[in-house]
Amino acid sequence: MDLKKLLPKNILDLKPYVAGKTIAEVIQEFKPDRISKLASNENRLGCSPLVKEAVIKSLRDIQDYPDPVSRVLRQKIAEINGIKDNEILIAAGSESVLSILCRVLFKSGEQAITADATFVGFFVQAGVKGVDVVKIPITEQYAFDVKSIVRSVNENTKAIYLANPNNPTSTYLTKDEYQFLIDEIPPNVFVIVDEAYYEYARHIIDYPHALDYRKENVIVLRTFSKAYGLAGFRIGYAIAESHLITQLMKAKLTFEPTTPAQFAALAALEDSTFLQKSVDMVEKEKDKLYLFFDNIGINYVRSATNSVLMVLGNEDEAMQITNKMLKEGVILRRVNAFGLPHCIRVTIGTPDEMDHFKESLKQIR
Numbered sequence: 001m002d003l004k005k006l007l008p009k010n011i012l013d014l015k016p017y018v019a020g021k022t023i024a025e026v027i028q029e030f031k032p033d034r035i036s037k038l039a040s041n042e043n044r045l046g047c048s049p050l051v052k053e054a055v056i057k058s059l060r061d062i063q064d065y066p067d068p069v070s071r072v073l074r075q076k077i078a079e080i081n082g083i084k085d086n087e088i089l090i091a092a093g094s095e096s097v098l099s100i101l102c103r104v105l106f107k108s109g110e111q112a113i114t115a116d117a118t119f120v121g122f123f124v125q126a127g128v129k130g131v132d133v134v135k136i137p138i139t140e141q142y143a144f145d146v147k148s149i150v151r152s153v154n155e156n157t158k159a160i161y162l163a164n165p166n167n168p169t170s171t172y173l174t175k176d177e178y179q180f181l182i183d184e185i186p187p188n189v190f191v192i193v194d195e196a197y198y199e200y201a202r203h204i205i206d207y208p209h210a211l212d213y214r215k216e217n218v219i220v221l222r223t224f225s226k227a228y229g230l231a232g233f234r235i236g237y238a239i240a241e242s243h244l245i246t247q248l249m250k251a252k253l254t255f256e257p258t259t260p261a262q263f264a265a266l267a268a269l270e271d272s273t274f275l276q277k278s279v280d281m282v283e284k285e286k287d288k289l290y291l292f293f294d295n296i297g298i299n300y301v302r303s304a305t306n307s308v309l310m311v312l313g314n315e316d317e318a319m320q321i322t323n324k325m326l327k328e329g330v331i332l333r334r335v336n337a338f339g340l341p342h343c344i345r346v347t348i349g350t351p352d353e354m355d356h357f358k359e360s361l362k363q364i365r
């Protein structure tokens with residue numbers, strides 16, 4: 001079989017996802033004394049204890065298919081956000097929502113615009129659908145260049161993808177920038193605002209909560225994978241105008257997300273104490289990390305998420321540091337696939353994990 005002839009070019013052109021090493025792989029290969037996985041922006045405190053109880057309860061019904069519209073969870077999210085439940089689509093993670101959006105929104109030849117250094121999952125899902133992505137260089141401050149994005153819109157543009165705050169840079173669009181953008185983007189162009197890190201940024205005074213600026217063409221994405229600590233369950237959602245949600249629902253895999261995932265998310269929403277503890281830990285550890293980087297002379301970008309981007313001299317240095325840290329048992333994320341080969345992203349972990357990171361970095365430099 002000649003797959004090169006059989007399969008579409010956009011699939012052949014995609015690069016396979018290169019996952020970071022798992023904890024088990026690092027233990028097997030390097031046998032370090034300690035392991036700190038600071039690679040995937042997960043919540044290093046775990047998840048709320050309420051989640052575990054809810055998931056055990058959900059197993060009672062595991063022989064039945066999940067509720068395809070996640071009715072109870074949808075109502076809860078609607079209530080919390082002051083919106084209607086028919087304005088919400090719940091799927092297996094915001095990556096699944098991105099996949100649905102790429103399959104539903106774009107006709108052949110239509111383009112998306114985003115930054116050249118942003119969430120790789122969007123590049124992948126757009127690539128699978130064969131959507132041409134126009135990548136606008138980020139600014140010198142590692143932020144979305146809003147003016148250039150607006151200027152680049154043309155008759156082929158179907159959607160703008162903004163991660164706010166962004167991954168891997170952890171920068172955010174300010175209220176003024178966001179207002180300018182949604183005022184300038186024509187109503188027939190969708191604006192996808194990915195708020196995966198919303199819970200970490202929402203207290204920042206000039207951070208715009210996209211739901212405060214609702215427009216028919218704006219689609220807001222949220223996830224339970226980050227601050228709520230449910231990455232392993234795969235559950236996230238989109239908020240948009242109800243007629244659009246109806247269309248998006250048609251492309252969702254009928255029974256995603258799973259019943260345990262729906263129960264887990266509901267329970268996670270009940271535990272504001274755990275959420276606050278997680279956000280507070282990240283804030284505190286980020287401040288300590290900035291001081292550490294200042295002291296040892298490593299450049300970084302100030303962050304509105306649960307990770308910090310380290311800016312190294314070049315790609316080789318980034319690679320060397322990541323590999324040496326791995327031997328010390330510290331798993332970091334190179335972000336070349338995100339468009340920044342000279343950078344490394346470090347997830348903010350527990351105080352213990354951050355000490356491990358700092359001690360190891362001092363040792364290898």
Ligand SMILES: Cc1ncc(COP(=O)(O)O)c(C=O)c1O
Nearest residue numbers: 093094095119167196223225236
């Ligand atoms: C900006 C952004 N969007 C979406 C995702 C994916 O989230 P989920 O686990 O909900 O698919 C991530 C995960 O890293 C992310 O950084």
